[in-house]
Amino acid sequence: MKLRKRLAMLAMVCAVVMLAAVQGYGGHAASSGSSHWTYEGESGPEHWGTLSPQYATCSTGSNQSPINLHAAYEAKLDRVAFSYQGTPLNIINNGHTIQVNYQPGSTVTVDAQTYELLQFHFHTPSEHKVNGESFKMEMHLVHKKGEGELAVVGVLMKEGQANRFLDAIIQHIPKHAEERSMVEAVTINAADVLPESGEYFHYYGSLTTPPCSEGVNWSVLKTPVEASAAQIEAFHSVMGDNARPVQQVNQRFLLMSTQ
Numbered sequence: 001m002k003l004r005k006r007l008a009m010l011a012m013v014c015a016v017v018m019l020a021a022v023q024g025y026g027g028h029a030a031s032s033g034s035s036h037w038t039y040e041g042e043s044g045p046e047h048w049g050t051l052s053p054q055y056a057t058c059s060t061g062s063n064q065s066p067i068n069l070h071a072a073y074e075a076k077l078d079r080v081a082f083s084y085q086g087t088p089l090n091i092i093n094n095g096h097t098i099q100v101n102y103q104p105g106s107t108v109t110v111d112a113q114t115y116e117l118l119q120f121h122f123h124t125p126s127e128h129k130v131n132g133e134s135f136k137m138e139m140h141l142v143h144k145k146g147e148g149e150l151a152v153v154g155v156l157m158k159e160g161q162a163n164r165f166l167d168a169i170i171q172h173i174p175k176h177a178e179e180r181s182m183v184e185a186v187t188i189n190a191a192d193v194l195p196e197s198g199e200y201f202h203y204y205g206s207l208t209t210p211p212c213s214e215g216v217n218w219s220v221l222k223t224p225v226e227a228s229a230a231q232i233e234a235f236h237s238v239m240g241d242n243a244r245p246v247q248q249v250n251q252r253f254l255l256m257s258t259q
């Protein structure tokens with residue numbers, strides 16, 4: 001029962017904007033009676049665990065995300081198998097991130113389990129580090145299986161050439177919290193943002209936002225993709241800094257694919 005409750009909560013909060021889309025909320029956690037949280041000051045990441053009993057895992061959890069990805073064990077992992085379709089552009093600014101909700105029908109298979117793509121969203125700068133190095137931006141593709149088990153794929157972004165995939169989103173980015181843009185005429189496909197190389201880091205962690213629920217299957221693609229300085233700024237100017245600091249690895253094994 002306890003596990004079930006936890007999974008339900010995990011599904012509820014990570015898919016906060018799915019709820020928002022269905023119920024017409026702005027997507028803010030306050031809608032479900034949870035406490036206000038931010039990325040700085042008294043409601044910042046160091047305090048998340050005490051803002052609400054529901055957020056306790058943010059400070060007591062020992063399998064938290066993000067982390068610094070280093071000293072990973074090389075392993076022959078299956079490639080992350082993406083089966084993504086196009087989706088009408090449906091963007092929401094939930095006050096914490098810019099999120100694009102996905103229509104049903106796109107999946108990813110990782111660890112021989114298939115998960116459905118719910119949404120993707122952005123962090124500036126990156127949340128994960130690689131050998132201590134931070135990146136300008138990170139995109140999280142959030143997937144769910146059955147009862148609510150989550151798998152998140154991270155795509156690191158560095159400054160370079162303009163990224164065509166991001167253009168459609170930037171053109172319609174909702175500038176203010178609680179705003180959304182639904183552009184039926186524009187179809188995007190998250191497959192277009194993925195790097196060619198399938199190499200990735202793999203570990204078990206958590207949501208990187210309250211309630212920081214654990215049991216999340218993480219795959220962070222090793223090869224960063226490029227985005228122009230102007231594109232990164234287009235996101236940063238709306239979201240601000242929205243990266244949780246890296247957390248302790250503790251007893252976890254980090255794996256790194258070799259193919």
Ligand SMILES: [Zn+2]
Pocket residue numbers: 121122123140208
């Ligand atoms: Zn995220």
